Amino acid sequence: MSHLFDRENVDVAWCPGCGNFGILKLIKEVLEELKVEKNNTVIVSGIGQAAKTPYYVDTNMFGVLHGRALPAATGIKMANPELMVIAEGGDGDMYGEGGNHFIHTIRRNVNIVHIVHNNMVYGLTKGQASPTSQKGFETKVQVNGVINEPFNPLAVALSLRAGFVSRVNIGNAEHAKGVLKAAFMHHGYALVDIFQPCVIFNKTNTYQWFKDNTYALDENHDSNDFNAALQKAFEVMPMPLGVLYQNKNSVVTFEEQIRKSDAKSLYFITHDVSRLQNLFDSY
Amino acid sequence: MKRFEKDFSESTHQVSISILIGGAAGLGVGTLEKILSDAFKSSGYYVFCTKEFMSRVRGGSNTTLIRIANFALQAPCWEVDIAVALDALAVEHMKDRYTKSTLLFVDESFSEKDFSTISVAMKESAKKFGSARYVNTYMAGVLFGVFQLEKITLLRSIEKYFQDEEINKEVAELGYETGQKIENITLPKLPNIDIKEVQKLHLMDGTTACGFGFLAGGCNMITAYPMSPSTGVLNFMASMTKEFDISLEQSEDEIASLMMTLGGWYGGARAMTSTSGGGFALMGEALSLSGMTETPAVIYLAQRPGPATGLPTRSEQGDLNLALYSGHGPFPRVLLAPGSLEECINYGYLAFELADKYQIPVIVLSDQYLADTIMMIGDIDFSSYEQRRYTLKSAEDYERYADTANGISPRAIPGFGKGLICAVGDEHDERGQITEEYKMREQMVSKRRRKSDALLKEVIAPICKGDGEIAIIGWGSSRGVIAEALERLDDKRLSHVHFAWIHPLSFEQLRVLDKYKYKIVVENNADAAFADQLKLHDVDVNVKILQSNGFSFFADQLEGMIEESLKELS
Structure with missing residues (x-):
């Protein structure tokens, strides 16, 4: 393994043992193995422990606001569809603060890879419940345990007819790598929800817990079968891992539809002055 | 200057006529505005239209004001020469804007005794063509007929804006005939026109x-x-x-x-x-x-x-x-x-x-x-207008936040060049990595600050018109209305200062205002926010004319407000 996507001279700000290290390694390996051009790749991230990932990957990056990676990623694809764009963040970032954008980015079918680190807790703000926290999970804020129904990103994504819906566990890195690669290869919006433990603030959902409460889907699951995928999305204890659903029919993407001519970067698009003049003169 | 007086005996005068058309949302007041503005322009008049409308898709009462003149217009007026009520509610809605000489066109089904009303069979005529919605085209015809303008000009405008133009043209023709026949009314005389000048305008x-x-x-x-x-x-x-x-x-x-x-x-x-x-x-x-x-x-x-x-x-x-x-x-x-x-x-x-x-x-x-x-x-x-690009192709050692003398770091975009573009909302170092190092923070704060300083050389000075010692200062959309109010006042003491560049203001540039003995700020708000900005730059304002009733200023009303405010100065 070379270190093509290692960024030099960075001080990684995660806690020892954090699940994010595994995800960082995974992403760098997948980018390298898929021979992704780093100059042509942008990772957009919000705010949170997970959102720090692109600071440690040697590509272009746009570090934005909490919850707002998806609309920024959408804007980048609108400007230049030729760029490989990844939106990355945690469960609070993507499903909480950015929940509205999650819905509408899927509806648009923006051709991006959407990576969500899901540790069922808020790390950066030190241990509050996240949208995916399990019921009964006790924190300094949820002192009597979480009472809200956990957010089900896979079911939501499926209900919005996302073209690629998957979940992996960083505890099973080899399996995760295969799924992440498939997400990169998918033409259209691809969701990869990654289970990862927070070793400081979540003493419930540990490496062992994720191992005990998940299983990898095998060939008996047909990822082309939407109804089967929907059923799998609601399965708990154990929760299925893998590509729950992939629409293998070529579905036209957002950026393919909104651009008038070709997919050239808008950097090259200036308006024809005589046409502009004629339009104005017609008033 | 007698520009706004209703004295039409000398044809060289600059004359304007204001027409207010009112009706419920959905009755086609907006369409009428489009047709008439186009038709009046094609007839050779300078045209100005503004509308006020309620936050509803149907019903209520909306108006559009159409002013026509033989000189360039740039402001609305409150009082009107002609009012057209497309429904009964509009008569009431427009009431505050009538004067004793306002001609009010109403449907024959309702009458308004306090004003000189002209009853027209709007509803009946529209219904003849199968729908009450033709009332707007009908009234366009009536107005053109009353003014004795070329019918064909109106019909051409109708062709532009309607899908079903044939039936609308018939409606307009009927209206036109009706309008021509209306007698015994004292209409404001239409201003003389210079078609060639107007045709050049958009x-x-x-x-x-x-x-x-x-x-x-x-x-x-x-x-x-x-x-x-x-x-x-x-x-x-x-x-x-x-x-x-x-x-x-x-x-x-x-x-x-x-x-x-x-x-x-x-x-x-x-x-x-x-x-x-x-x-x-x-x-x-x-x-x-x-x-x-x-x-x-x-x-x-x-x-x-x-x-x-x-x-x-x-x-x-x-x-x-x-x-x-x-x-x-x-x-x-x-x-x-x-x-x-x-x-x-x-x-x-x-x-x-x-x-x-x-x-x-x-x-x-x-x-x-x-x-x-x-x-x-x-x-x-x-x-x-040149469509420029201020970005460069990145070199391998590209740094997004490279420190420069004026604080502007050369900007590159991903996919163009060998460098990587790291743009970050956390405080960052020159290459765009997160940092909490206090010296770097100071450096970046200073870099962004220097851009503010650099910007000052771009500032566009306010436009100052007139040699009077009293400045009437406005910003943004009030430019035209202040200009007309001052023309109406025709007072040599008054000058007009207009700001379109609002922020940042240049302290040095604003010294141009020091020459005015008095400063009156006109703002369409209640907090006089721009006057506060002037004060921050050592410009003291003597009087603030503020209005926040939902309307923009009207030239005739503003004329009175300025007149009133002048009394406060001495």
Whole structure:
């Protein structure tokens, strides 16, 4: 393994043992193995422990606001569809603060890879419940345990007819790598929800817990079968891992539809002055 | 100057006639405005139209004011020469704007004894053609007939705006015949005309002019959430996607609007968003991100009266402080407020230039009045607006936040060059890595601060007109109305100072105001936000003329307000 996507001279700000290290390694390996051009790749991230990932990957990056990676990623694809764009963040970032954008980015079918680190807790703000926290999970804020129904990103994504819906566990890195690669290869919006433990603030959902409460889907699951995928999305204890659903029919993407001519970067698009003049003169 | 007196004996006089048309939403007041403005223009008159309407799709009572003249018009007036009530409610709604000589056209089914009314069979005639909605075309015909203008001119305008133009033309012809036959009324005499001069002009609203300005600035992407009165720009740009390569998306909310715009600029587009006060408030955090990441943004902010939902379809210059102070943490920004169609184009263009060059958010402040008012503009040479690029191809050792003398770091975009572009909302070092190192923080604060200093050389000075010692100071959309109020007053003591460049203000430049003995600020708001800005720059204001009733100023009313305020000076 070379270190093509290692960024030099960075001080990684995660806690020892954090699940994010595994995800960082995974992403760098997948980018390298898929021979992704780093100059042509942008990772957009919000705010949170997970959102720090692109600071440690040697590509272009746009570090934005909490919850707002998806609309920024959408804007980048609108400007230049030729760029490989990844939106990355945690469960609070993507499903909480950015929940509205999650819905509408899927509806648009923006051709991006959407990576969500899901540790069922808020790390950066030190241990509050996240949208995916399990019921009964006790924190300094949820002192009597979480009472809200956990957010089900896979079911939501499926209900919005996302073209690629998957979940992996960083505890099973080899399996995760295969799924992440498939997400990169998918033409259209691809969701990869990654289970990862927070070793400081979540003493419930540990490496062992994720191992005990998940299983990898095998060939008996047909990822082309939407109804089967929907059923799998609601399965708990154990929760299925893998590509729950992939629409293998070529579905036209957002950026393919909104651009008038070709997919050239808008950097090259200036308006024809005589046409502009004629339009104005017609008033 | 006798410009506004109703003395028509000498044909050389400059004369204007104001026509107010009222009716429920859905009755076609807006269509009537389009047809008549086009037909009057084709007949050789200078035309000015402005509308006020309720926040409802059907019913209520809306009006449009059409002024025609033999000289260029740039302001609305409150009192009207002619009023056309398309329904009974409109008679009441327009009442405050009648004078003793106002001619009121009403349907024969209702009468108004206090005014000189002219009963017309509007409803019956429209119904003859199968629908009450023809009442607007019918009245267009009546007015043209009353004025004895060329019928064919009106019919040509109808052809332009209707799908079912044949039936509408028939309706208009019937109206025209009726209008011709109306007798025994003292009509204001139509001004003399110079068709050739008028034909050279273009008729459009502020929304359209701003849109052309943005296109001249190379805008090739817009992401926005609909909100009155800003939606017109989104609609205009949408229509332009059929002409040009423009990326457009209706976002899920205003936060996404500005985030997509920032993503667009980061990715190489010239992007913008459009919104009004409430939506702009939601953009506050993203505005701050634009400042921190030094990602350009152009925001068209069409103001309406607040707080909260306020008066959704009405006008106010109430969001100056919002635009100026929105976003946490200090960062440079530019506020521009055009006051004429020419300024809409020039400042729309300039917004993109400045955003790109200084890597900052630029906010174009419009309002419902400017957005929806139809005025005339001369020829514009679009080849004089160069669509530039201020980005470079990145070298391998490229640093997004390289420190420079003027604080502007050369901007590159991903995919062009060997370097990587790391733009970050956390405090960062020169290459765009997060840092909390205090010396680097000081360096970056200073770098952003220096951009503010550099911007000062771009500041466009206010336009000062007149040699009087009393300055009437306005900003943005009030330019035309102040100008007409001053013409009406014809008082040599009065000068007009108009600001279209609102922020940052140059302290040195403002010393030009020191020569005025008295300063009267006119603002369409309740907080005199611009007067506060002047005060910060050692410009003391003697009197503030403020209005925040949902209407823009009217030239005749403002004339009185200024007259009144002059009494306070001595």
